[in-house]
Each structure stands twice: as structure tokens, then as C-alpha cells.
Amino acid sequence: xxVMKYDxxxxxxxxTNVEANNDFQRKYRVYWVMNQARLSQPFYQTYFxxxxxxKNNPEVSIQDICRTLYNVAARGNKxxxxxxxxxxxxxxxxxxxxxxxxxxxxxxxxxxARPRQEFSIRLDNCLQSYNFLCQEYDRVIRxxxxxxxxxxxxxxxxxxxxxxxxxxxxxxxxxxxxARQGRFRDRTFRH
Numbered sequence: 001x002x003v004m005k006y007d008x009x010x011x012x013x014x015x016t017n018v019e020a021n022n023d024f025q026r027k028y029r030v031y032w033v034m035n036q037a038r039l040s041q042p043f044y045q046t047y048f049x050x051x052x053x054x055k056n057n058p059e060v061s062i063q064d065i066c067r068t069l070y071n072v073a074a075r076g077n078k079x080x081x082x083x084x085x086x087x088x089x090x091x092x093x094x095x096x097x098x099x100x101x102x103x104x105x106x107x108x109x110x111x112x113a114r115p116r117q118e119f120s121i122r123l124d125n126c127l128q129s130y131n132f133l134c135q136e137y138d139r140v141i142r143x144x145x146x147x148x149x150x151x152x153x154x155x156x157x158x159x160x161x162x163x164x165x166x167x168x169x170x171x172x173x174x175x176x177x178x179a180r181q182g183r184f185r186d187r188t189f190r191h
Contacts, residue, residue, distance in 0.1 A: 002031070003157045003159045003162065005027065005030075005031050006031065006159070006161065006162065006166070007159055007160050007161045007162075008027070009024070009027065009028055009031060009092065010092070010095070010160075010161040011160075011161070012024050013051070013055055013092060014055075017052055018048050018051050018052045018055070019045075019048045019049050019051070019052040025044065025048055028048075029044070032085065032088045034085060037074075037082070037085070038075065039074050039075065039082070040072070040073055040074055040075060040076070042072050042073060043069065043072050043073070043074045043082075046068065046069060046072045047069060047085065047089065050065055050068060050069070050089060051089050051092065051093070054089075054093055055092075055093055057093065058093060058094040059094075060090055060093050060094065062086055062087065062090050062097075062127070062130065063123065063127065065086045065089055065090060066081060066082075066083060066086045066123055066126075067123075069082055069085075069086060070082075070119060070123075079119075080115075081113065081119060081122050081123060081126070083100060083113070083122075083123070083126040083130075084099070084100055084101045084102070087099050087100040087101075087130065088101075091165075091166070095161065095163045095165065095166060096163055096165055097134070097165065098130070098133040098134060098137050098165055098168075098169060099166075099169050100126065100129065100130050100133060101173075103172065103173045103176040103177065104133065104169065104172055104173065104176075105129065106176050107172045107175065107176050108129075108132070108133070108136070110129040110132070111125065111129070113125050113126055137164075137165050137168055140168060141164050141165075141168075146167075146168060146171065149167075149171055150164055150167050150168070150171075153167045153170070153171065154167070
């Protein structure tokens with residue numbers, strides 16, 4: 001997790017045409033680990049076009065983003081549901097929205113979408129999990145369940161643009177990463 005890179009992306013998004021800014025696109029793709037997915041150039045063009053068109057629309061629809069991206073071949077001529085990247089796009093537009101990715105799904109034991117399912121069924125399943133995350137993060141904030149951890153994060157990293165939602169996401173992401181490394185089993189985790 002690189003706080004400065006995230007802050008730079010948020011600030012740059014507000015002041016540039018991201019559809020035409022190759023430096024922004026390159027840094028965005030690295031930060032959100034998009035390059036590992038090996039997506040097509042038309043997919044990236046559509047993705048950054050959507051980000052630019054909607055960057056001032058905090059009510060952007062995750063369903064519309066997913067449907068638009070699905071209509072573009074992501075790899076070769078294959079269309080895929082790139083739900084995680086869609087949530088990252090929505091989060092950049094409205095940082096009070098959570099991010100859905102493998103580590104968050106693992107933490108909450110959310111069901112994985114089956115790749116062979118029809119698109120609409122897969123999207124509905126992902127949306128159910130996403131709506132759960134929205135409600136769960138709101139509950140965590142409302143009930144101050146991570147108040148100490150969020151405060152410690154803010155003091156440690158002094159970020160300008162991390163919302164409580166993004167901090168919760170980062171804490172969960174780091175927790176799962178450490179757990180996968182065996183840090184809890186080996187008792188090498190330090191708080």
C-alpha cells in the first residue's frame with residue numbers, strides 16, 4: 001500500500017483529463033494492479049473514458065460501469081466481468097464506496113463468482129456482495145468498531161485523501177496478506 005501514490009491519483013484525477021493522460025493511466029494501472037490482468041487496449045481505453053466521463057458523478061452506477069466494460073473484449077475477443085476493477089473506478093469517483101477484490105472476499109468469506117455462469121447471474125452475485133460491503137463498512141464506521149485502528153492509520157500515514165472506507169479496505173487487505181504469509185500461525189505478526 002502506497003499512501004502517497006493513492007493521494008497523487010486522487011489529486012491528479014481532479015485536475016487532468018485522465019483519458020488523455022498516459023502518465024496517470026500508467027500509475028493508476030500499477031497502483032490498482034491492473035497490468036497483471038493483461039487486459040486489452042480497447043478495455044483500458046473504455047475504462048479511462050468511463051473514469052473521465054464520470055469523475056464528477058458521485059452517483060455513478062456500478063451496474064452501468066460493469067455492463068459497459070463487459071461489452072468490450074477484455075482479452076483477445078473474450079468479454080469478461082471485471083468487477084473488482086469496476087469497483088476501483090467507482091471508488092476513485094466516490095471514495096465513500098468500498099473496493100471489492102480477492103482479499104476482501106477472502107476476509108468476509110464472500111462467494112466467488114463462477115466464470116462459466118451467465119453474465120447477469122455473475123453480476124447479480126457480485127452486486128449482492130458489494131452491497132453487503134457497503135452496509136458492513138457503514139456499520140463498522142457508525143459503531144466505531146475500528147476507531148482506534150483508523151486513528152492510528154491517520155497518525156501514522158498522514159494521508160490527505162484516504163477516507164475511513166479506504167482505510168478499512170487497506171487494513172483488511174493488509175491483514176489478509178499477512179495471514180496468507182503465515183504470520184499468525186508463526187506468531188510473527190506484530191500490532
